[in-house]
Amino acid sequence: MGGSERPPYPPGARRAPGDPGRSSIDAQATCRTNPGRSWIDGVLARLERERVFKWLPFVPVQGLFALLLLPNALLLVYLSFLSWRITRGAWWNAPFTGLDSFLGALGDERFLWAVGRTFGFAAVAVPLELLLGFGLALLCREPFRGRRIYTTVFLLPMMIVPAVVGYDLSMLLIDQGPFNQVLSVLAGRPITVRWLSDYTAAKLAVIGADVWQWTALTFLVFVSGLAGLPRDPIRAARVMGANRWQIFWHVELPLLKPVIAIAVVLRSMEALKIFDYPMLLTQGGPGNSTETIAVYLWRMGWEFARVSDAAAMSLILLVVVSVYIFIAIRVLRRERRRLAEEAAP
């Protein structure tokens, strides 16, 4: 106690009298009155005020978005209204053609197929991942011998570079390869499916790659979700005479809703971008059977040099995706709000 413990700033040094509400620390003045503090402390003290401090991380982040993503978005929109190919001079000289690129894109069967195909992949892969992940998580729910080993192994695929997965599977899936060998043993007759060059099988291979790798993630999410289930409602239901199935259906599943929401949003968000597996496994072939949006746009932009068309398609895609984004975000918001309400007594 005593003088040494007193606030280091004499009253008035930080704020001019009669100047309510606004800060006006003068770093120089601070220096003079407090020789113990360097100018760095002065700056830090200034940054520390809540109205400054809380914006500190926003400056670089928003700056990054504003400088990196915004100009690109604007450029994308601008390009889509032109008729520019890389083979037609500089983009700023390209003729303005209004909605032509958009109309062209909507009339491009291949594009529409690619969109449909990509959503189709997601529609098959994501539910599969959810079901598998959920099933495995349920099996690993209570403690038993070997549980740690299982969970450890199940998380492995997530940690592997998708390009490596694509490469690895391309080795396993050749027609005289290990995968067909295993199938043959199981089936008791020779199986020679051309996983990489058959029209339908190649689609399955791409979906399979996604499922193999990302079931790990849904498994992880569900394991944590199940571990976090509150015990009392379940106990209450048991006391009330509910059987295992009823508890699962009426108590646990509703409580797991937010977790399911995360898994769905996380996975479908990434599944719509699918690029690596078709690129590495099949190059979009055979035919165009595994050509996803990303692969087609890659070709459109970089091989066919049709940048304006690619830009228009990108924007159409964005509109489609934003419907999904809108729904996903509403779900997330609702679940978070609900949880906050439940948490408050």
Add this chain to the structure above:
Amino acid sequence: MRSASRTVVTVLLSILVLGPVVAAAQAVSGTTADERAINGAKAYLKSKGLTSLKLNMMMPSIFTAGSTGEMANFEKETGIGVNYFEVGILQIQAKAMSEAVAKSGSFDFWIGDPISLPDLVEAGLVRPIDDLVARGKPDLDDVVAGFVEQGRYKGKTYGMFGDGDNWIMVIRKDLINAPGEKQKFKAKYGWEPGCPDTYEQWYQLAEFFTRDPKGTGVPELYGAMGYRARGWGWRWWLQQFYAKGGMPFDDNMKPLIAGKEGVEALKDYIALTKFMPKDILGWATPQAYPFYAGGNAFSIMTYPSIAIAAEHPEKSKIAGKNRYCVVPGYMVNGKLVRRSLQGFGNLLYVSNYSKHPEAAYWLSQYLTSKEVSARLVSGPNSVWDPYMKSHLTDPRVIKARTKEMLEIHLKNAQVTAPMILIQGAVEYNDVLDQHVQEALLGKLTPEDALNRTAAAWEKITNQLGRKAQIDGWKALKPAFPTKNVPD
């Protein structure tokens, strides 16, 4: 504008008219093209006040091993070395396009196929090299007729041709000569087995030599091999289509592929596939060569570099057992028409955005000189295929490829047709590729596939501007061979 004679005339004219003034002052000394390249490079370095220089080169990753030695030699001689930037062979186009946008100069020159030339020239990426050709006098006159045209577009030279990728047919003479086989074959098909003259004959050979004694559906020996994978398969169809006498477009750029020739060629193309390994739909050179060299197939239609794999003393199980054939054809109006395709063919392009385009050019000239190209072509790991007349007589090349193969190869060159080298080629080809594969997979009927391709081609042509495309197509037409069969 694309015939060899026209080129020679153009070059001669430019030398005659402008030459005495410009070239005399700048011509590079040296008796051979590689010497001139070295001298030119040295002079260039000197003029820039440099003692050494590293050029960035983009190349398909498959190409480095065969070429690095010669680049090291060039660096030893001149001080100009190369950093390689390897890209998947099918992504070269994308990377080049991206550089056309970027204009970054991040690579000085690159190896690419002729298909992308028109687009890349239009995109402003490729530097015309006529001025440097005039000064360096590369061995263009030794390049097989027609090939040199592949590096030219709208009257200017853009790339040094370096890889004679017209196809060759290889069959297994040991299997034909096996006891009893000839007789059995003749009894069945009525002709002495050997190099097929027509695709029908190839089909018969393939059928006969496909050996599946246990009936497992996985033969011990496959009758035929070609390429059927996405990105490649269309080229093999195109060759068959040309042999049918087909042309992709008429003079107004109306697609002609969906006609009788196209459909028949496609049916034959599909029929032949059943004698090929099942996974052929995903294979390219790195899969096909070892498979063939492993003695697993009777015949293959592919790049001439197959000889290196097939005759490799250690890695090949069938060295010395191969017979090289002039490509088969079709009977058109009672006459046999054979067509080989310049199915890839690499060019050395110099970038417009290079800081040292001249240095890059000198290295290109060095690599495509008679002497150095012979070394490249005969190298143990080479994927460069013979493309100069002098290769035929070079003992090193003969040793690596066999005399028989070289003679056949240059015969094939006489009936070699170009791919569709006009603006938008990549897109035309991709659409064709897609539909050919869908027909192959039974997703579309051959007629349907080709009709759809034709419709898509019309769309592309309209987008690019019909007039410009007609001009491009007309300029390409002279590059098609006039002979039906080689001499």
Add this chain to the structure above:
Amino acid sequence: MAAVRLEGLTKLFASTRAVDAIDLAVPDGEFVVLVGPSGCGKTTTLNMIAGLETPTAGDIWIGEARVTDWEPRDRNLGMVFQSLALFPHLSVFDNIAFPLRIKKVPEADVAARVQAVAETTRIAPLLRKRPATLSGGEAQRVALARTIVVKPAVFLMDEPLSSLDAKLRVEMRTELKRLHAQLSATFIYVTHDQAEAMTMADRIVVMHQGRIHQMGPPLQIYADPANRFVAGFFGVPAMNFLDGEVVAEGSDLRFSAAGLRPKLPAPRTATRGPTTLGVRPEHVRLGDGADASPATVSLIEPLGDETLVFLDYGAPVSLVAKVDAEDKVAVGDRRPFTLRPDRLIFFDSAGGRLR
């Protein structure tokens, strides 16, 4: 040492007035308790004094200094939190040493000072433990030790005893009082427990809906509440409130409600009309008298030394009386009662005190 003064202190959250223009002066060394139901703004007020919340308007003075805009660390305060806020990743020793190290006290002194404080708060054997392994009382003392160790001029306490069980809580009250006496620092203590407020405070500040309703010494607050809210908040069981009206009966004034008409002390000048009468249970007497009203016993709650008797006198709400345990009362007994006239308090319909 420092006095604390709040001038027109206001805090808005969105549009709700959490704290509404409070004026308060806490003299140096006083033990002040802010008390009120949850959501009354007392914690927000404390946080503003600590500098953890920025006031929307008004000023805070500590000692001579106007600290409204100061960072908490510059205010020379000690604060004990409801959750105790022990740092789970630090040992007890490091928890106590934390403020010293922040203030760059030399490490040798740190050890000595921590040891000394640990002795006085009787936690010396716990110094190596982690907070998670401590019992409630131990954690409580660690939190105190951590606050005391820097000898702040002002102690802020935000319901520090709420996590303890009933017995420990009573013990700790005494301990805190002793601590206050020892340190002779200013204590500002926030609680919703009126018993804590009554037992510990030099002065109580009653808050409700962001405003101060009354301040004063505990007994004064109890005996002379400023309004119906304060009256109802203090005392267990709560004060009886009877709705009725003041009527004139001859020269007398009487309070009339249900079956009950007690006479009011003579010098009342209050206006007639609807009024609420407040009377604490200990001021309700059983037994006949001049002014007695009839009633039936509906419920009894023995407390040990005393007994609560619920009287049904005809109104919807029973009247509670606190009687000596000796007095035998049974449910159903008819027991008339009287109200101590000098202890009757009157409120208007808005809850304001009528004097």
Add this chain to the structure above:
Amino acid sequence: MMRRRLFGVARHAGLLVWMAITLAPIYWMVMTSFKHSGEWVTWPPRWVPHEPTLINYVKVLTPGTSTFELGRQTLKILKPLWDSLFIATTASLVAVALGSALAYSWTRFGTGGRRYPYNILSIRMVPPIVIAVPFVVYYVTLRLLDTYTGLILVYLATSLPYVIWMMLAFIEEVPVELEHAARVMGASRFRVLGRIVLPLTAAGLVVTFLFVFILNWSELLLAMTLTNTEVSTIPITLNKFQSANEGRDYGPQAAIGTIATLPVVVLGFLIQKHLVRGFSFGLLRK
């Protein structure tokens, strides 16, 4: 009792099947990396190399140009390995630092409004191919094409949404009173971050770092678009040799795959028990 045991057996059966499915491809890759070229493709396939060899690793890791089995391909793996490591680490570190600071600011002060994290998440949902072409145009003007900085910035932007969402869950768990206590005791806001928030969310930071590191370490499309000669990453390198119609130099590629996988898997094991909380997106009960 009988039913219980039956369930136990069935459970193990189910789990073992998936374990086999999970491990087989990884096993195959690792085994192939120890095989001579003659054993890469055989019928029947060889699940165990008959003559294990390290030659593939030697080839892949030898600096400079190494010649592959087919005698055609050369590959410098060390440079991409280093580039990947540098780019992924830097981008992930900065993203974790900025993103968690932002998550902190949002959690504590509501900075940016209630919808901010959701808005940021929508950035992640946009397929990167959509902006690939304008990105090149734009990066050229900024001279960021084919630079470390360029790729790091892109990865930073694309991993921030994940960082923010994962860190929200961890930061919300730190009682705000701890921070108040520290501040009253004299700590500045920065010190509170360093001494209280950071240690208490350390596990979360590590998990988050690992996850975005995996994403950045694996990213292919943008890397392919935005690099040329100067910068190269592991996925690009693999793609060079894998684009379906290109090389099948199985052995060396398996070695690259194994090398690319190993560090991440080891890291993953170390922080496995913290992984669970990281993916709750703040939607799990405590």
